[in-house]
Amino acid sequence: MDTAVNQQLKTTTIKEIKKLTESTFIVRMDRLDLDFRAGQYLRVGLPNSIQMREYSIYSGENDDYLEILVKEILDGEVSQKLCHLKPGDALNFEGPFGFFGISEKDLQEKKFLFVASGTGVAPFHSFVRSYKNMDYFVLHGVRTVEEAYGRQTYNQDRYFLCTTKDKAGSFNGRVTDFLIKNRLDPEMLVYLCGNSNMIYDAYEILQTKGFSRDQIFTEAYF
């Protein structure tokens, strides 16, 4: 019996699993003509399983493949299985969903500050791959430099890696420390993605620096 949910389900084929660190990897799959806006996410699950998880799309709007950035979670019911997939395997997904995008008007007129913790950089990777003339800065918070997922994608003059466990990044400390210590263009639109605590703290700092709520866009992962 078809259900409303199953009607939305698509089955794709894995093209590649690209390991980035011990616990983080990119899943590349057939795009199946999926139309999406950078910043949106998919719900992903294994065939014959009812467990699905949300992952922001990592690839760009014009790429002929679809990618998600996955961090293996201890006891994670989906991520643990995703890392064992091989090219040719099937994968189910639903979507795209979400409103964490950039409007055409803003793309033409605004500057952007993208602030991410960990795999929260995925939608920003998609933004940068999709919009070549965008005026942006990426602020990526991780523990060590190995977690600088996809850093080569960004214009290095516009990419700030904040590391807390080593000093190999461009800034030693959290992204929130960076926000406190640096002058920010008050006209920028700020996109925050990752864990809720980072988002809350960054929101407070931005408020004290005069940013209005309308300038701040958020996507909380957990």
Place this chain on the structure above:
Amino acid sequence: MNQSDSERISHVIEEMGYRKAVSEEEADLLGVLSCSVRQKSIDKVYSRIAKWNKWKRKKSLVTFVSGCVLPADKEKFLKLFDIVFQPSEIKQLPEMLSQYGVASSYSVEQLYPGLEKREIFDFWQVDPDYQSGFYAYVPIQNGCDKFCSFCAVPYTRGREVSRSSGEIVEEIRQLVNNGYKSITLLGQNVNSYGLDKKGEEISFAELLRKIGRVTDESGKECWIYFTSPHPRDMTDEVIEVISQHKSLAKQIHLPLQSGDERVLMRMKRNHSVEKYRSIVDSIHKLIPEATLFTDIIVGFSGETEAQFENTRKAMHEFKYNMAYIAKYSPRPGALSARWEDDISNDIKKKRLEILTDELKKHSFEYNKTLIGKTLRLLVYGADKKQGYMTGLTEGKLTVRFPSTEYSLKGSFVDVKISSVTPFAMEGELIPDNTQKAENIISYGAEDCI
């Protein structure tokens, strides 16, 4: 939403030759429409089917479940119920029932020779068996694309789908012509109407305008409501249209969920408190007499005292007439169900009490301004208080008045308010005024608190 679904499912079942049983115990066929918004509702489904399955040991009984059913629940339900189906699969219900050997003279081909089943049983085209002769629910939209982190509806009802505006307006026209006096447009996000069919279907504001025009021009008195809108898609145009049509009820249900920006971010509501405030400002400016209702969740995952305090302040600021306040309960399938439910039940209960007190304060103040005024009511029936009838104002405020004239049920009457409590009012019936619309005393901007 489930009431509207049940009216259509009832119609299909009655078309098969079934009649409503006097009591649950006497039924041969029992079903339940589940709701996935909160775990508590699903728990009730499990408790009910446990009871029915005990009865099945002693009698012949067929059970079904429909409504919002998550894939995980569906797997469990399949083991407990005889039939599990989505509302959109209603066309298959007669066949499913016949497979369970229930005696029925029903045959799709006999009833509708030459027609495709799909055409007949498209869910929205099924005539509902309205549960009342004077108020009705009309679905205009199904599903949700918003993916709030606390809610599983997008996974159970699927994406937003708008019903044809022609079909909706026709259903309203028939209801109004048949003397219905209160009609509620239903959808998970009613004001997202048409967004799934951009360019092919009209917007929610345009739909409201058409409905308002049809109802106003009918010359009959009828109040048109809608629930629930999402603040993200609420426009000034919608509020303007409500202000321009007499039949569009001056009552807005606008879910807030939380008055704290951080909690709204975590709930993935995709709007700010500021956006919500601007909508309320527009309502006050364009429809000053409108009553305001809301939904609020207390004790959401990670909600701090300071964040809760912002919700209390928001309740103070927006001065709701009614709020449906729920203690957060994680719903399997929703994103937040994987986050820690770290607020104790005692704290949730306390926060619920604080907000209820805040609500009472404002609703009481508002109701007090109505003492001595004459309000138009739609009478719903006998009140719990002996010798009284009860009804709702256009703003959905409860009023009771001394009367044993049960024939007033389903009629408009005017009542002069004599006393009030936070959630109800009492007054005297103004004689010989049923069905008259001219004598309504509207309470204007200066009366609003």
